[in-house]
Amino acid sequence: MILPALLTSAGFNIVICVGFFSLYSILRKQPVNLKVYFGQRLAQLKPEQKNYYFGQRLVPSAGWLVKAWEASDDDIYRCGGIDGLVFIKMIVFSIRIFSVASVLCIFIVLPVNLFGQAIQERDAEAQMDMFTIRNVQAGSKGLWAHFFALYVVSISAYILLYVEFKSVARLRLEQVIRFPTKPSHFTVLVRGIPWCPGEAYSETVSKHFGSYYESSYLAHQMVYRSGTIQRLMMDAEKMYNVLKETTIPEGESEGPSAGVVVEEAVEGATNAIQAITPEPETHHKNPHKKDGKEECAAAFVFFRTRYAAMVASKTIQSYDPMLWVIDFAPEPHDVYWANLCVPYRLLWIRKTLVFMGTVVFSVWFLLPTTLVQGLVNLDQLEDHFPFFRNLSETYANIVSGYLPSLVLTCFVLIVPPIMLMFATLEGTVSRSSRKKSACCKCIIFFFWNIFFYNLFTGTWWDRMGKLTVTGLKDMATLVGSLIPGQAPFFMTYIMTTGWASLAYELMQPFVLIINWIYQFVLLRKEGYGDLYTFPYHTEVPRALLFGLLGFTYCILSPLILPFLLVYYFFAYFVYRNQLLNVYITRYNTNGSYWPIAHNAAIFSLITMQAVASIIFGMKDFVTASTLAFVLIIFTALFNLYCRHKFLPLFN
Amino acid sequence: MILPALLTSAGFNIVICVGFFSLYSILRKQPVNLKVYFGQRLAQLKPEQKNYYFGQRLVPSAGWLVKAWEASDDDIYRCGGIDGLVFIKMIVFSIRIFSVASVLCIFIVLPVNLFGQAIQERDAEAQMDMFTIRNVQAGSKGLWAHFFALYVVSISAYILLYVEFKSVARLRLEQVIRFPTKPSHFTVLVRGIPWCPGEAYSETVSKHFGSYYESSYLAHQMVYRSGTIQRLMMDAEKMYNVLKETTIPEGESEGPSAGVVVEEAVEGATNAIQAITPEPETHHKNPHKKDGKEECAAAFVFFRTRYAAMVASKTIQSYDPMLWVIDFAPEPHDVYWANLCVPYRLLWIRKTLVFMGTVVFSVWFLLPTTLVQGLVNLDQLEDHFPFFRNLSETYANIVSGYLPSLVLTCFVLIVPPIMLMFATLEGTVSRSSRKKSACCKCIIFFFWNIFFYNLFTGTWWDRMGKLTVTGLKDMATLVGSLIPGQAPFFMTYIMTTGWASLAYELMQPFVLIINWIYQFVLLRKEGYGDLYTFPYHTEVPRALLFGLLGFTYCILSPLILPFLLVYYFFAYFVYRNQLLNVYITRYNTNGSYWPIAHNAAIFSLITMQAVASIIFGMKDFVTASTLAFVLIIFTALFNLYCRHKFLPLFN
Incomplete structure (x- = not known):
């Protein structure tokens, strides 16, 4: 340039x-x-x-x-x-x-x-x-x-x-x-609650904490499944019930949005039981359903003291470390509700897949970077593609001075949203850690794909033709x-x-x-x-x-x-x-x-x-x-x- | 071969x-x-x-x-x-x-x-x-x-x-x-006790735990410095006192061995104070000395409950994480007493130095490995050093069949003790973790220096003269x-x-x-x-x-x-x-x-x-x-x- x-x-x-x-x-x-x-x-x-x-x-x-x-x-x-x-x-x-x-x-x-x-x-x-x-x-x-x-x-x-x-x-x-004292100091997030046949997760949780943390266990709050598909399925089920037995009233047809689920459940947990839409048989058949909302194997458990919450989160609860996984709960506004229902057993697979996805994405990204370096080294391109020579001097200046970075900028704009998506797929339970994880991924991506790769493709274009490197020196x-x-x-x-x-x-x-x-x-x-x-x-x-x-x-x-x-x-x-x-x-x-x-x-x-x-x-x-x-x-x-x-x- | x-x-x-x-x-x-x-x-x-x-x-x-x-x-x-x-x-x-x-x-x-x-x-x-x-x-x-x-x-x-x-x-x-219930479940090891002028470490510890863990804190036991040099210095000090003022009786002239220090101190902590050998002024001048034994900035603290010990070991006690460092104590027989007195601030330097030492040692070890590979490839050696040709057939078989491994075996014998020494220098506080650390070091050393290096020097000798590698393939x-x-x-x-x-x-x-x-x-x-x-x-x-x-x-x-x-x-x-x-x-x-x-x-x-x-x-x-x-x-x-x-x- x-x-x-x-x-x-x-x-x-x-x-x-x-x-x-x-x-x-x-x-x-x-x-x-x-x-x-x-x-x-x-x-x-x-x-x-x-x-x-x-x-x-x-x-x-x-x-x-x-x-x-x-x-x-x-x-x-x-x-x-x-x-x-x-x-x-x-x-x-x-x-x-x-x-x-x-x-x-x-x-x-x-x-x-x-x-x-x-x-x-x-x-x-x-x-x-x-x-x-x-x-x-x-x-x-x-x-x-x-x-x-x-x-x-x-x-x-x-x-x-x-x-x-x-x-x-x-x-x-x-x-x-x-x-x-923040609420999160007294609360732990329990994931991987074991599935007991004929017993709701909620009962399992209260039994477990009621017996092992009797003196300090206060209450718990189950997490309910509430994704878009889940909502659609619930609506479909309700519609089916409506069509099958027209006598039953329709009830609330629109599922609550993710963020409201818990507050709502806390307020109306007891009196809501009377208003269940599905028939009693269905309820009996599947104890993990309540209010038409399906329980996840995850719950928030509240303790009387901070120490108890800490001890619970630091000890292993079961012979299988993938059951009863306990961490400190995130702050209420920080909880990423959609990921709470991801089964804990699948988290490592998700993390591995995301890692591989990130690598594939980074490799795919070499394409625009190489293109950009081609534009920077316009005179070398001219030798290979003669039609570039017809550009006037001013245009050439613009092309080699401004366009490469602009192209790179546009491509780079899509990186953070994609990394945020990857971070979401990883299954983090809090918004802040999701953003932090996306931030780390972006840093590695930028350092590697923008800095190092531009350095090396730059040198590569310069050395076009004499590619052999004969030693470390x-x-x-x-x-x-x-x-x-x-x-x-x-x-x-x-x-x-x-x-x-x-x-x-x-x-x-x-x-x-x-x-x-x-x-x-x-x-x-x-x-x-x-x-x-x-x-x-x-x-x-x-x-x-x-x-x-x-x-x-x-x-x-x-x-x-x-x-x-x-x-x-x-x-x-x-x-x-x-x-x-x-x-x-x-x-x-x-x-x-x-x-x-x-x-x-x-x-x-x-x-x-x-x-x-x-x-x-x-x-x-x-x-x-x-x-x-x-x-x-x-x-x-x-x-x-x-x-x-x-x-x-x-x- | x-x-x-x-x-x-x-x-x-x-x-x-x-x-x-x-x-x-x-x-x-x-x-x-x-x-x-x-x-x-x-x-x-x-x-x-x-x-x-x-x-x-x-x-x-x-x-x-x-x-x-x-x-x-x-x-x-x-x-x-x-x-x-x-x-x-x-x-x-x-x-x-x-x-x-x-x-x-x-x-x-x-x-x-x-x-x-x-x-x-x-x-x-x-x-x-x-x-x-x-x-x-x-x-x-x-x-x-x-x-x-x-x-x-x-x-x-x-x-x-x-x-x-x-x-x-x-x-x-x-x-x-x-x-x-093991004793170690109720005990934590405190290192990096801050130094307060005019106050013994022991007092600092009892103040700290007495105020923050009032209900569960039971007692504590300081660790005393007791290396060979320390013993010699103590003896010299006592001899000096004896020579200066011949009226004072000599007292116990032989320092207790490391393992006995604590038990002894527990038994006779109170009545030993009356029998202190140094003069009251010396005692007053240096509150970190007791019984002529110098206190380290480390102590074992005993709690009434396991939970309290756990909470103490998992929380940060001070704004400077290098002070009041608390871990679960090792089992009594497992404690490596000599390392308890290593100041916690120096541990990371020790670890870094040990890491560098291990790398240097591994590089130095390439010498015998190369020698061994020379013996295996005797026929190539013969071309370079003619005197090898005078060996008879039988001797040649022995040399190329038996000697190389024997040489390697002898050199390898010194590796585990050296790695154990490195692990000691790292400052681990328990014997078991010292041995485990030495074990890991030895595995990496063996895998790298014996397996991979022998593979590559072997191939290197075979390719003598055509050293250039022209690509990944x-x-x-x-x-x-x-x-x-x-x-x-x-x-x-x-x-x-x-x-x-x-x-x-x-x-x-x-x-x-x-x-x-x-x-x-x-x-x-x-x-x-x-x-x-x-x-x-x-x-x-x-x-x-x-x-x-x-x-x-x-x-x-x-x-x-x-x-x-x-x-x-x-x-x-x-x-x-x-x-x-x-x-x-x-x-x-x-x-x-x-x-x-x-x-x-x-x-x-x-x-x-x-x-x-x-x-x-x-x-x-x-x-x-x-x-x-x-x-x-x-x-x-x-x-x-x-x-x-x-x-x-x-x-």
Whole structure:
């Protein structure tokens, strides 16, 4: 890629972003969009929208930026819970570490690169390479600058990671003091209740806990099957009964929605028995049915004391560990009802299938990534497919500068929903752990499929024709010499995916348009606007992926850092604004996203140090190469220390 | 290696083993060796030795074999605990599966190999290859025999593994019923007690548990520092006090041995305070000293109820998870006192260092393994070092047939003690977990350093000069074509290490000679004979390594199976005899060795299936190759199922 292509791309994106940000500041002032942009405030019953004059309403303003800036950590905590605060901490960590890196790399490393004179030809292709470590001659004293930057960035990262991990751990502990007794502390979720012929699950549960936990067992609540198919089947059964014996009244024909089942059952459990629709014989034949709803082999059991709940959840209840599986129950809002009925015996099969599905999906995804790399290396494509040559210069710039990242962005958009689907299929019982699991899957997917695969296909296109790798050393040389060459592609990627995604996040175009359709086409005055929880599984992986890019490239090609810092600064404002105004918090993981972010940061650090070690080795700078390798070991030790010191608090 | 070399080796070993076994049957009848061969019976106060006539005493007999055969599982359980029984189960599993394999492979696969006619040249070198799959022509219908054997062996292994895992899990559960209340159920081990200035650890502990576990806290017992150096330092301090102020009496000058410290302290804790030797000022200055013994930051805390002990051990006590670390205490005999005083903060560093040490040791060990492979491939060595050519034919047979395995055996002898040392340095607090950790380390070491490295150096010597591997396919071909060639080496290895180790185990030559020296040279009538616990860390890895060899080679080179079966049959008798008569059981892991054996068996199965898949592929038998690959997936699923079904019972 050449400089004009990069500038084209930057120009496009800056215009788009500024446009969207201004548009947002106008749209948020319109009363019709209240439900779209202030869901959180509406939920808290304090919509804060002022009455703007009509003229004021059409002028872009920066008021939301100021408000996002002024909000304190406590405000964020009130609106977004610990998880929201942790997410903001991730952004702040990135801003801090990449500010340090920017100062070092742009003022020390970049001049060394520019005046390196290793690249003699001055053609358009080499323009971008002038800014990278490629331009530094082998054995040059200038490499000490890179080495110095590497050490300073690494050590700053250690300090910041340690401080942040400690503060998140403290937040988690404060949570315990703030909410000393939550319902979930007294409740366990029992799965794999054994099936006794002629006995309802409910009886089995009360017998078991009544005899083994006599003094502390309070009550239990069965879980009832209530999927769409189940509802349809129930309706069909009722219809059949109606048709067979027309004397029986139809009763409630619409099954309750999943979330309401339990509350409803608690309220009306006793008096509902009289109103059973099916005949007594059916009831007698199948004791696992009650109220026409089928019991699952799962129940919530309530205890008098927290200790009893803990002891029950930590002891094995039966000779078969797949029966009477007891865990602490999730918080009421956190329960993922649809998965409670999954038989515990099938969970491991589901997990295995999901694992295999994820692998297949990742392999299938190599297709678009390869396509994208083909577009980046347009000149090589031109040699193979002559019709590309007819493109004019401007179009070529657009194609090679903007289109590849856009294609990748579109394909990447479908990844988080698919991963969330996989996480659902795994059978997690809580919404928060489902989102966390999807988040982890997305991170691995992004790191592998976007970062590494783009690196290697990039190098692969460059080496077209000379595919043989004759040894480990050749492999290292290959990797080391071509990683810096991918810097421009990742710069555009940060702009298209990073900046644009922030604009998209802020604008919420999808909800906005539906809202308009509701209000102006369907003429429903209340408008449309659902209450969403923050999409951690989309946003956390993206922020961490950019962190990986930043760490890897900060000393190789410092020009990437300004783009990254712009992203993180805007992310800071946008996400604070969204947490304060848009998203609601119905459940959270109590900061469990931080260990994930920590691991990703450690992985990024190790990648940075390994690449640096290889490149120092290639440039005949053996001392630095060895010392960079020592740094890898030190990073691993640091990670071990943090795991021992803080991780027990997160389990 | 050629057939005569193998036969030489077999001859040597048979003579040695028969000699040793007969010698043992004589030696065990001599009253002077009672302490060597009947430690277990002496400990149980029922020495069962009959009074033999002098003539009878000098005639070899098979009585011990009969007794070992007749002993029931209950006898083994009484003498060796669950672990002893589990170890015998491992041997029985091996006998069963390799009996099935023998019948199949020797009657179906071996004839196919012999009449395969892929190897045309009839020289000495090719003699052994006649018995392997190498002799089967590509695309031959005879490969269906191998395929059939592969499937039958795999499925039998699944069934047997499942049954055994289930029975071991049941044993563990029965243990719970048999011993409903053990002291360890009411006791927790507290480490990382925070240091409060001016306060003894003991006071800190009683304050903490007295306030947070008021109703259930019973008492606690501090752990005192009592290593050799500590004892010397204490003695020196006392001597110094004696010399400084001669008026003060010396008191008890010899520190108590580690095991006695606690009992002693419990008995005399109160009245000992009056008898403190150091002056009051010293006592005042350092509150962590008592009785001249320094307190460690570790204590045993006793509770009134099991639930309280459990709750304490499962909850986090402090904002810093490295303080107040609570685990269930090991059984009294199981405690490894020397490690209790290791500061908990240093444990992760120790573990990391031990990990690195193990890796370094494993790499260093490649030296003898390479040497051994040099001896096996003597003819290649002869080309490089001409003086080897002067060896006569017989010597050459001995060198290439017997010496390599002997060299390897000697080197391997030092591995278990070193691994035990590593496990000690790791800082485990119980003897049983120390031995288990050493056992795992040894298994990984054996599998990697003996099996895989011998395979690859073997192939490496064969390919001397053509080292370049040009791709994944070439690598597979290389591995697949040369693994069968290593069969003779492993056959000798089974004889020298396997058979000989059984003879060594039975004879206990080391203890025997020391006993004789005590009785006949030092003229001490009571003789010498310490009470040993069973060396699981030596014997389990060996039995599992032979299992790996058996699985890998059973369909490639079925001739290995008779050697293996002989080993396992004798192992059955020898180990039963040793468990019944020699070793005592002071602690055990409640069958935790079975999951290790299960994992090793799964690993062996997967190795067998992968090698078979590669070799079928090479022989142009694509259907079987694919189906063998399917079998790998099935093995992985089976393993997952077993882990979910049984493993929770082992934690």
